[in-house]
Structures are given as C-alpha cells and as structure tokens.
Amino acid sequence: MDTYQIIQEDQIEALLEEGKKATKEEVLEIIEKARDCYGLSLEEAAILLQTEDDDILANLFDAARYIKDKIYGNRIVIFAPLYTSNECTNNCLYCGFRVANKQLHRRTLNVEEIVHEAQAIEKQGHKRVLMVCGEDPRKTHINHIVDAVKAVYQGADIRRINVNAAPMPVEDFKKLKEAGIGTFQIFQETYHRETYKKMHPSGSKSDYDYRLTAIERALEAGIDDFGIGVLLGLYDYRFDVLATLMHAQYMDERYSVGPHTISIPRLRPALDAALSETPYPVSDKDFKKIVAVYRLTVPYTGIILSTRERAELRDELLNLGVSQISAGSKTNPGGYEEDDREATQFETSDERSLDEMLQVVCEQGHLPSFCTACYRANRTGAAFMELAKDAHIHEFCQPNAILTFKENLVHFGSEETKAKGEKMIAQELEKIEDEKVKKETQERLKRIEKGERDLYF
Numbered sequence: 001m002d003t004y005q006i007i008q009e010d011q012i013e014a015l016l017e018e019g020k021k022a023t024k025e026e027v028l029e030i031i032e033k034a035r036d037c038y039g040l041s042l043e044e045a046a047i048l049l050q051t052e053d054d055d056i057l058a059n060l061f062d063a064a065r066y067i068k069d070k071i072y073g074n075r076i077v078i079f080a081p082l083y084t085s086n087e088c089t090n091n092c093l094y095c096g097f098r099v100a101n102k103q104l105h106r107r108t109l110n111v112e113e114i115v116h117e118a119q120a121i122e123k124q125g126h127k128r129v130l131m132v133c134g135e136d137p138r139k140t141h142i143n144h145i146v147d148a149v150k151a152v153y154q155g156a157d158i159r160r161i162n163v164n165a166a167p168m169p170v171e172d173f174k175k176l177k178e179a180g181i182g183t184f185q186i187f188q189e190t191y192h193r194e195t196y197k198k199m200h201p202s203g204s205k206s207d208y209d210y211r212l213t214a215i216e217r218a219l220e221a222g223i224d225d226f227g228i229g230v231l232l233g234l235y236d237y238r239f240d241v242l243a244t245l246m247h248a249q250y251m252d253e254r255y256s257v258g259p260h261t262i263s264i265p266r267l268r269p270a271l272d273a274a275l276s277e278t279p280y281p282v283s284d285k286d287f288k289k290i291v292a293v294y295r296l297t298v299p300y301t302g303i304i305l306s307t308r309e310r311a312e313l314r315d316e317l318l319n320l321g322v323s324q325i326s327a328g329s330k331t332n333p334g335g336y337e338e339d340d341r342e343a344t345q346f347e348t349s350d351e352r353s354l355d356e357m358l359q360v361v362c363e364q365g366h367l368p369s370f371c372t373a374c375y376r377a378n379r380t381g382a383a384f385m386e387l388a389k390d391a392h393i394h395e396f397c398q399p400n401a402i403l404t405f406k407e408n409l410v411h412f413g414s415e416e417t418k419a420k421g422e423k424m425i426a427q428e429l430e431k432i433e434d435e436k437v438k439k440e441t442q443e444r445l446k447r448i449e450k451g452e453r454d455l456y457f
C-alpha cells in the first residue's frame with residue numbers, strides 16, 4: 001500500500017496558507033455552493049477552516065443545519081459505548097488506559113460480563129452499541145472481541161455493534177466481518193507525523209502508517225462501513241480536520257467508498273494522563289466550526305458526537321450537522337453495572353440518562369432513531385453512499401426512525417418522554433410523502449403498541 005500518497009502534509013499546509021487569502025465574498029460563495037449538497041473540495045474546506053468572522057460563521061452554521069436536514073432530515077441516531085477492557089500495552093500520552101498509568105483499576109470483562117453490560121445498556125432502551133477496548137495482545141486479541149460481539153448479539157437485544165479497536169491485519173478484520181459488526185471505527189488521533197510520534201512514544205500504536213492503512217485492510221476484508229476522526233486538541237485542528245478530509249477523499253477516489261462516519265472527540269482530562277494540558281486547545285467556537293465544515297464538505301457522512309462534550313454544547317450541536325450521539329455513557333469496563341471512576345478512560349461531561357436525552361432531542365425538534373435497518377438489509381458502503389448522496393435514504397430512515405423510537409417509548413419511556421415522543425411521532429408521520437409507506441408505518445406502529453418488536457423497512 002502506498003502510504004505516502006494518503007496524507008500529504010506539504011499540500012495541507014499550502015492549502016491552509018492559501019485559504020487565508022480568500023475574501024469575504026468568496027467564502028460566502030463557497031457556503032452558498034455547499035447548499036447543493038455535492039460536497040466541497042479540499043481547497044474550499046481550507047478556506048472555511050480559516051474563517052474567524054462571526055457573520056460568516058453564522059452563515060456557515062445555517063448552511064450546516066440546512067444540509068443536515070436535507071440529507072438526514074431531523075433524525076438523530078443514538079447509541080452507547082460498551083467498554084470491554086481497559087488493559088493496554090500502548091502509552092498514548094493523553095489516555096487513562098496507557099500502560100504507564102499505575103493508578104488505573106485494570107479490568108478485562110469476560111464474555112458473560114460483557115453480555116451483562118449489553119443487557120444493562122439494553123435496559124436503558126438502546127439498540128446500537130459501540131464496543132471499545134484497549135490494545136493488549138494477551139487480553140483484547142481478536143478472538144476476545146469476536147466472542148464478545150457474537151455473545152452480545154445472542155444474549156441481548158442489541159441490533160448493531162460497531163467496534164472501535166486497534167488496527168489489525170486483514171485476517172482479523174475478516175473475523176470481525178464474519179461476526180457481523182456494523183462500522184469499524186479508528187481515529188488517527190493526529191495526522192501530523194511529528195506530533196503523532198510524540199504522543200505515541202511506545203507500543204504498537206507508535207506505527208503511524210499501520211494505523212493509517214487500517215481502514216483499507218478493513219475494506220479488503222469486506223467491512224465497507226468505516227469511521228475515522230482525530231482527537232481534537234493534540235495538534236492544530238485546521239491541519240487535522242483537513243487531513244481527515246484528505247483521508248476521506250483518498251478512500252472515495254481510490255475505492256469509491258467514503259467514511260460512513262467522522263467522529264469529533266475532543267481531548268478530555270484523564271486519570272494520570274501524561275499530558276498536563278491540552279497542546280492545542282479547541283474553543284467551543286472552533287468546535288462548532290469543525291462540525292459545520294465536515295457537514296458541508298462531506299455532506300453524506302455521519303457526524304458522531306460523544307458525551308465528552310457538555311450538555312449545553314451538545315444541544316447546540318444537534319442543530320449544526322451532528323447526526324449521531326451517544327447517551328447515558330460509561331467509559332470503564334463494567335461501568336453500567338458499577339461506576340468505578342478509577343477505571344475510566346477519560347471524564348465524560350454530559351451525564352444525562354438516555355431517557356432525559358430523548359426528551360431534549362424531541363424538545364429541540366429532532367426525531368431520535370434507534371434504527372439498525374441499513375446494515376441488516378445490506379445497505380452499507382457504496383450502496384449506502386449512493387442512497388445518501390441522492391438523498392433517497394429518507395425513504396427508509398424516516399419510517400424506521402419512527403418505528404424504533406416508538407418501540408423504545410413502549411418498553412422504556414418514562415411518562416414524560418412518552419408524552420413528548422408521541423407528539424413528535426405524530427408530527428413526523430406527516431412528513432412521509434408516499435401514502436402507502438405512511439399507511440404501512442401507521443399499521444406497524446399499532447403492532448408495536450401490541451408488543452411486536454423490530455419492525456423495519
């Protein structure tokens with residue numbers, strides 16, 4: 001694999017330099033053009049990233065909201081992370097799980113314990129889980145992950161398991177594919193080689209190129225939904241966001257599949273992290289700009305926001321292009337049964353329960369979705385992208401979001417959430433244009449009320 005071609009630092013720096021020169025009119029023109037939902041070039045993204053003008057930013061945010069609505073409607077997909085192990089042989093300076101952290105309570109869950117965690121997550125009302133673990137060849141090897149995935153599908157009503165784990169060889173990715181994972185997620189942390197080297201001083205993660213090429217090996221193994229991102233705060237966000245987009249563009253051009261999702265983790269305090277302060281702090285204003293730039297540049301890619309961020313900011317970001325959020329999250333293995341702060345990867349900020357979060361999402365005019373239909377109906381990778389790019393994804397997503405939210409309300413909703421949720425469902429049903437689909441959705445809603453589960457288009 002020709003790793004040199006993927007990220008070209010000189011080009012990124014040149015684009016960012018050039019981006020500073022654009023006039024206000026030129027920037028506004030780019031934002032206007034983005035409203036067509038065909039995405040933007042790296043040159044254009046660089047110009048947007050250099051923008052500091054509040055008027056232009058207001059325009060940018062408005063366009064991000066418009067594009068998100070046009071492609072995804074007002075749906076917000078909801079999931080929870082499931083940490084299977086905090087053991088790790090790497091030494092990432094920012095992470096609580098790093099090998100040099102002697103204070104951390106180490107724990108690798110066995111398959112039974114993992115199923116218990118999944119059941120506890122399910123009891124909150126979740127259907128989608130992101131499985132996460134440290135990298136330790138003796139503890140979190142591929143068989144451990146695969147056994148965990150298979151056991152959770154069997155032992156809990158979790159319908160999509162995405163995985164965030166260390167890079168692996170093609171044979172291991174094939175095992176993950178065979179176990180039926182949804183998205184494979186891996187963050188480059190920073191695309192800036194020199195910074196990467198400093199942040200990952202030892203362990204297998206210090207190999208930048210092996211990490212960079214992981215999604216290509218995943219693709220070779222048949223996993224065509226992959227998620228990327230950088231850990232914001234390690235290096236200049238403008239560089240890293242543009243590099244993420246360059247990576248996305250490379251995949252799209254070379255393999256005709258762009259990333260299914262981009263995540264936007266921002267550095268958080270972690271127990272005994274080696275970094276005493278954030279090297280390149282990202283302000284809330286910049287953070288919002290980042291979300292909006294991603295939305296405009298790769299409009300068909302999902303943007304994932306975690307509970308690393310504060311409640312108020314999360315609520316605001318729902319309006320700026322984010323399409324997936326986690327809720328009610330714990331970042332320590334076994335955390336849903338027993339919350340041990342000395343075992344967490346980093347501190348979360350938004351501690352609201354899923355039930356509370358559902359109310360907020362509805363209050364803000366969004367429709368919560370627990371849908372897992374696409375990947376179960378093989379609408380993944382290029383097939384998914386085609387639907388998303390033509391905005392056809394609406395035809396499936398809208399009724400599926402309604403049905404999965406209804407199922408959640410029937411089995412898990414508090415009275416308050418039910419009241420707000422039912423109102424939202426009634427309003428959203430009206431948006432289904434195809435009368436046949438609308439009628440069928442209404443019938444299925446009645447079946448769900450009578451106790452049927454897992455109805456989808």
Ligand code: SAM
Pocket residue numbers: 094095096132133134135164165166167186187189230231265266267268269270273308345346
């Ligand atoms: N160990 C695997 C790896 O590093 O790729 C997978 C799981 S790791 C637990 C998931 C992600 O957590 C990392 O990719 C990193 O971006 C993020 N992370 C680590 N420390 C963090 C911190 N202090 N604040 C926010 N996110 C952090």
Ligand code: SF4
Pocket residue numbers: 088089090091092095096097098099133134135205
């Ligand atoms: Fe280990 Fe991942 Fe944390 Fe690095 S980020 S120390 S690899 S768990």
